[in-house]
Amino acid sequence: MMSEILALQQVTFAYPSDETEVRNAVDNVSFSITEGEWIAIVGHNGSGKSTIAKLMNGLLYPNEGNVRFMNQLLNDDNLWDIRSQMGMVFQNPDNQFVGATVQDDVAFALENNGVLHDDMVKRVQQALAQVKMQDFLDHEPHHLSGGQKQRVAIAGALALYPKLLILDEATSMLDPQGRNEVLQTIQQLREETGLTVISITHDLEEAILADRLLFMNNGQKFAEGTPDEIFALGDTLLDLGLDLPFAMKLSRLLQEKGVPLIGLNMTEEELVNDLWISNFNK
Structure with missing residues:
Protein backbone atom coordinates (compact mmCIF):
# COMPACT_ATOMS: atom_id res chain seq x y z
CA MET A 1 0.00 0.00 0.00
CA MET A 2 1.37 3.42 -1.02
CA SER A 3 2.09 5.82 1.85
CA GLU A 4 0.90 9.40 2.02
CA ILE A 5 3.75 11.88 1.51
CA LEU A 6 2.08 15.29 1.74
CA ALA A 7 -1.34 16.48 2.86
CA LEU A 8 -3.06 19.82 3.27
CA GLN A 9 -5.97 19.58 5.69
CA GLN A 10 -8.58 22.37 5.58
CA VAL A 11 -5.87 24.97 4.98
CA THR A 12 -6.78 28.66 4.87
CA PHE A 13 -4.34 31.52 4.40
CA ALA A 14 -4.74 35.28 3.88
CA TYR A 15 -1.94 37.77 3.29
CA PRO A 16 -1.82 40.70 5.75
CA SER A 17 -3.87 43.64 4.51
CA ASP A 18 -5.08 47.04 5.69
CA GLU A 19 -8.45 46.46 4.05
CA THR A 20 -11.53 45.71 6.16
CA GLU A 21 -12.50 42.69 4.05
CA VAL A 22 -9.59 40.35 3.39
CA ARG A 23 -9.93 37.69 0.71
CA ASN A 24 -8.34 34.37 1.50
CA ALA A 25 -5.55 33.52 -0.94
CA VAL A 26 -6.19 29.87 -0.04
CA ASP A 27 -9.60 29.03 1.34
CA ASN A 28 -10.27 25.71 3.16
CA VAL A 29 -8.22 23.56 0.78
CA SER A 30 -7.61 19.87 1.42
CA PHE A 31 -5.74 17.32 -0.69
CA SER A 32 -3.08 14.65 -0.31
CA ILE A 33 -0.44 13.04 -2.50
CA THR A 34 0.82 9.49 -2.19
CA GLU A 35 4.17 7.92 -2.98
CA GLY A 36 4.93 7.77 -6.71
CA GLU A 37 2.05 10.03 -7.74
CA TRP A 38 2.21 13.10 -10.00
CA ILE A 39 -0.26 15.87 -9.14
CA ALA A 40 -0.58 19.04 -11.22
CA ILE A 41 -2.05 22.12 -9.55
CA VAL A 42 -3.58 24.37 -12.20
CA GLY A 43 -5.55 27.61 -12.31
CA HIS A 44 -5.51 31.17 -13.59
CA ASN A 45 -3.31 33.91 -12.10
CA GLY A 46 -4.42 34.69 -8.57
CA SER A 47 -6.11 31.33 -8.07
CA GLY A 48 -3.89 30.36 -5.13
CA LYS A 49 -1.33 28.09 -6.85
CA SER A 50 1.80 29.99 -5.78
CA THR A 51 0.54 30.39 -2.22
CA ILE A 52 -0.01 26.64 -1.98
CA ALA A 53 3.61 26.09 -3.07
CA LYS A 54 4.81 28.35 -0.24
CA LEU A 55 2.56 26.59 2.27
CA MET A 56 3.87 23.18 1.22
CA ASN A 57 7.51 24.03 1.96
CA GLY A 58 6.96 26.19 5.02
CA LEU A 59 7.65 29.62 3.52
CA LEU A 60 4.16 30.40 4.81
CA TYR A 61 2.14 28.83 7.61
CA PRO A 62 -1.65 28.40 7.44
CA ASN A 63 -3.95 30.72 9.37
CA GLU A 64 -6.19 27.67 9.77
CA GLY A 65 -5.70 23.96 9.10
CA ASN A 66 -2.37 22.19 8.82
CA VAL A 67 0.24 20.82 6.45
CA ARG A 68 1.62 17.34 7.05
CA PHE A 69 4.70 15.74 5.47
CA MET A 70 5.27 12.00 5.99
CA ASN A 71 2.65 12.22 8.78
CA GLN A 72 4.58 14.99 10.54
CA LEU A 73 2.90 18.30 11.22
CA LEU A 74 4.99 21.02 9.53
CA ASN A 75 6.24 23.49 12.15
CA ASP A 76 9.31 25.50 13.16
CA ASP A 77 10.89 22.54 14.95
CA ASN A 78 11.02 20.22 11.93
CA LEU A 79 10.92 22.75 9.08
CA TRP A 80 14.54 22.35 7.93
CA ASP A 81 14.47 18.58 8.23
CA ILE A 82 11.32 18.41 6.11
CA ARG A 83 12.65 20.87 3.54
CA SER A 84 15.75 18.67 3.14
CA GLN A 85 13.42 15.92 1.89
CA LYS A 163 11.05 12.08 -1.32
CA LEU A 164 9.10 14.74 -3.22
CA LEU A 165 9.97 16.98 -6.19
CA ILE A 166 8.03 20.24 -6.52
CA LEU A 167 8.06 22.05 -9.88
CA ASP A 168 6.90 25.65 -9.42
CA GLU A 169 6.14 26.91 -12.96
CA ALA A 170 9.42 25.22 -13.93
CA THR A 171 8.70 25.17 -17.68
CA SER A 172 6.98 28.53 -18.08
CA MET A 173 10.06 30.45 -19.29
CA LEU A 174 11.33 27.76 -21.66
CA ASP A 175 10.97 27.45 -25.41
CA PRO A 176 9.11 24.35 -26.72
CA GLN A 177 12.31 22.30 -27.04
CA GLY A 178 13.48 23.15 -23.51
CA ARG A 179 10.03 22.46 -22.12
CA ASN A 180 9.93 19.05 -23.78
CA GLU A 181 13.42 18.23 -22.46
CA VAL A 182 12.33 18.93 -18.89
CA LEU A 183 9.01 17.06 -19.13
CA GLN A 184 10.65 14.02 -20.75
CA THR A 185 13.21 14.03 -17.95
CA ILE A 186 10.47 14.05 -15.29
CA GLN A 187 8.55 11.27 -17.03
CA GLN A 188 11.66 9.10 -17.31
CA LEU A 189 12.61 9.70 -13.66
CA ARG A 190 9.16 8.63 -12.55
CA GLU A 191 9.35 5.45 -14.61
CA GLU A 192 12.83 4.57 -13.36
CA THR A 193 12.68 5.68 -9.71
CA GLY A 194 9.00 6.13 -8.80
CA LEU A 195 9.66 9.81 -8.02
CA THR A 196 6.74 11.69 -6.46
CA VAL A 197 6.00 14.99 -8.24
CA ILE A 198 3.85 18.07 -7.66
CA SER A 199 3.84 20.50 -10.57
CA ILE A 200 2.32 23.95 -10.15
CA THR A 201 1.60 25.18 -13.64
CA HIS A 202 -0.64 27.06 -16.03
CA ASP A 203 0.68 24.95 -18.93
CA LEU A 204 -2.05 22.45 -19.76
CA GLU A 205 0.22 20.43 -22.04
CA GLU A 206 2.26 19.77 -18.89
CA ALA A 207 -0.79 19.19 -16.70
CA ILE A 208 -2.19 16.39 -18.85
CA LEU A 209 0.89 14.29 -18.06
CA ALA A 210 -0.07 14.16 -14.38
CA ASP A 211 -2.01 11.36 -12.70
CA ARG A 212 -4.34 13.84 -11.05
CA LEU A 213 -5.21 17.52 -11.44
CA LEU A 214 -6.19 20.00 -8.77
CA PHE A 215 -8.04 22.95 -10.32
CA MET A 216 -7.88 26.09 -8.18
CA ASN A 217 -10.23 29.06 -8.55
CA ASN A 218 -10.23 32.15 -6.31
CA GLY A 219 -8.32 30.35 -3.58
CA GLN A 220 -10.62 27.34 -3.49
CA LYS A 221 -10.34 23.83 -4.87
CA PHE A 222 -12.89 23.97 -7.68
CA ALA A 223 -12.36 20.44 -9.01
CA GLU A 224 -10.07 17.44 -8.54
CA GLY A 225 -9.67 14.38 -10.74
CA THR A 226 -7.82 12.76 -13.60
CA PRO A 227 -6.94 14.91 -16.64
CA ASP A 228 -9.85 13.28 -18.53
CA GLU A 229 -12.27 14.16 -15.74
CA ILE A 230 -11.10 17.76 -15.40
CA PHE A 231 -10.97 18.60 -19.11
CA ALA A 232 -14.37 17.00 -19.62
CA LEU A 233 -15.66 20.16 -17.87
CA GLY A 234 -14.95 21.92 -21.19
CA ASP A 235 -16.60 25.35 -21.36
CA THR A 236 -16.75 25.59 -17.57
CA LEU A 237 -12.95 25.75 -17.54
CA LEU A 238 -12.95 28.42 -20.23
CA ASP A 239 -15.46 30.50 -18.25
CA LEU A 240 -13.11 30.36 -15.25
CA GLY A 241 -10.08 31.51 -17.21
CA LEU A 242 -8.43 28.14 -17.83
CA ASP A 243 -7.65 27.20 -21.42
CA LEU A 244 -8.02 23.75 -22.99
CA PRO A 245 -5.14 21.71 -24.46
CA PHE A 246 -4.41 22.58 -28.10
CA ALA A 247 -5.33 19.10 -29.37
CA MET A 248 -8.65 19.24 -27.54
CA LYS A 249 -9.53 22.66 -29.01
CA LEU A 250 -8.59 21.44 -32.49
CA SER A 251 -10.70 18.30 -32.00
CA ARG A 252 -13.73 20.48 -31.20
CA LEU A 253 -13.15 22.68 -34.24
CA LEU A 254 -12.80 19.67 -36.54
CA GLN A 255 -16.03 18.16 -35.19
CA GLU A 256 -17.83 21.47 -35.69
CA LYS A 257 -16.66 21.38 -39.34
CA GLY A 258 -18.11 17.90 -39.77
CA VAL A 259 -14.90 15.88 -39.47
CA PRO A 260 -15.81 12.59 -37.73
CA LEU A 261 -13.80 11.87 -34.58
CA ILE A 262 -14.23 9.28 -31.86
CA GLY A 263 -13.81 11.82 -29.06
CA LEU A 264 -12.09 14.98 -27.81
CA ASN A 265 -8.36 14.28 -27.78
CA MET A 266 -6.00 15.83 -25.22
CA THR A 267 -2.70 15.19 -27.03
CA GLU A 268 -1.62 15.64 -30.63
CA GLU A 269 -0.71 11.95 -30.81
CA GLU A 270 -4.24 10.99 -29.73
CA LEU A 271 -5.72 13.36 -32.32
CA VAL A 272 -3.58 11.96 -35.15
CA ASN A 273 -4.55 8.41 -34.22
CA ASP A 274 -8.22 9.40 -33.99
CA LEU A 275 -8.11 11.03 -37.44
CA TRP A 276 -6.44 7.95 -38.89
CA ILE A 277 -8.94 5.52 -37.38
CA SER A 278 -12.00 7.65 -38.12
CA ASN A 279 -11.18 8.86 -41.62
CA PHE A 280 -8.39 6.93 -43.28
CA ASN A 281 -8.53 3.40 -41.94
CA LYS A 282 -11.89 2.37 -43.36
Missing part, protein backbone atom coordinates in the same frame (compact mmCIF):
# COMPACT_ATOMS: atom_id res chain seq x y z
CA MET A 86 11.78 18.15 -0.72
CA GLY A 87 13.41 19.13 -3.99
CA MET A 88 12.20 22.35 -5.60
CA VAL A 89 12.71 23.69 -9.12
CA PHE A 90 11.55 27.24 -9.76
CA GLN A 91 10.44 29.32 -12.72
CA ASN A 92 13.61 31.12 -13.82
CA PRO A 93 16.59 28.77 -14.27
CA ASP A 94 19.07 31.69 -14.29
CA ASN A 95 18.10 32.63 -10.73
CA GLN A 96 18.97 29.16 -9.38
CA PHE A 97 22.68 28.92 -10.21
CA VAL A 98 25.34 29.67 -7.62
CA GLY A 99 28.26 27.51 -8.85
CA ALA A 100 30.91 28.37 -11.44
CA THR A 101 30.38 25.01 -13.19
CA VAL A 102 27.54 22.52 -13.52
CA GLN A 103 29.07 20.10 -11.01
CA ASP A 104 29.79 22.93 -8.54
CA ASP A 105 26.17 23.98 -8.71
CA VAL A 106 24.77 20.49 -8.14
CA ALA A 107 27.19 20.04 -5.23
CA PHE A 108 26.26 23.32 -3.54
CA ALA A 109 23.29 22.05 -1.51
CA LEU A 110 25.18 18.87 -0.62
CA GLU A 111 28.04 20.93 0.83
CA ASN A 112 25.55 22.96 2.86
CA ASN A 113 24.12 19.73 4.22
CA GLY A 114 27.52 18.44 5.28
CA VAL A 115 27.71 15.52 2.84
CA LEU A 116 31.19 13.95 2.80
CA HIS A 117 33.30 14.67 -0.29
CA ASP A 118 33.44 11.12 -1.71
CA ASP A 119 29.69 10.69 -1.29
CA MET A 120 29.11 14.15 -2.76
CA VAL A 121 31.09 13.33 -5.92
CA LYS A 122 29.09 10.12 -6.34
CA ARG A 123 25.77 11.90 -5.86
CA VAL A 124 26.63 14.72 -8.30
CA GLN A 125 27.62 12.28 -11.04
CA GLN A 126 24.58 10.08 -10.38
CA ALA A 127 22.13 13.00 -10.43
CA LEU A 128 23.56 14.49 -13.63
CA ALA A 129 23.39 11.07 -15.30
CA GLN A 130 19.73 10.81 -14.32
CA VAL A 131 18.94 13.98 -16.28
CA LYS A 132 21.39 13.17 -19.12
CA MET A 133 23.74 16.06 -18.30
CA GLN A 134 26.78 14.00 -17.25
CA ASP A 135 28.79 15.28 -20.22
CA PHE A 136 28.46 18.89 -19.00
CA LEU A 137 30.23 18.57 -15.63
CA ASP A 138 32.72 21.36 -16.23
CA HIS A 139 30.52 23.60 -18.37
CA GLU A 140 29.63 27.08 -17.16
CA PRO A 141 25.87 27.30 -16.51
CA HIS A 142 25.36 30.50 -18.51
CA HIS A 143 26.46 28.66 -21.66
CA LEU A 144 23.61 26.15 -21.35
CA SER A 145 20.20 26.33 -23.01
CA GLY A 146 17.11 27.00 -20.89
CA GLY A 147 16.09 23.33 -20.94
CA GLN A 148 19.60 22.22 -19.97
CA LYS A 149 19.66 24.71 -17.09
CA GLN A 150 16.40 23.34 -15.71
CA ARG A 151 17.69 19.78 -16.04
CA VAL A 152 20.73 20.79 -14.00
CA ALA A 153 18.40 22.39 -11.44
CA ILE A 154 16.50 19.09 -11.27
CA ALA A 155 19.82 17.26 -10.79
CA GLY A 156 20.62 19.58 -7.89
CA ALA A 157 17.33 18.61 -6.28
CA LEU A 158 17.77 14.89 -6.99
CA ALA A 159 21.26 14.84 -5.46
CA LEU A 160 19.61 15.46 -2.08
CA TYR A 161 17.63 12.21 -2.49
CA PRO A 162 14.26 13.94 -1.98
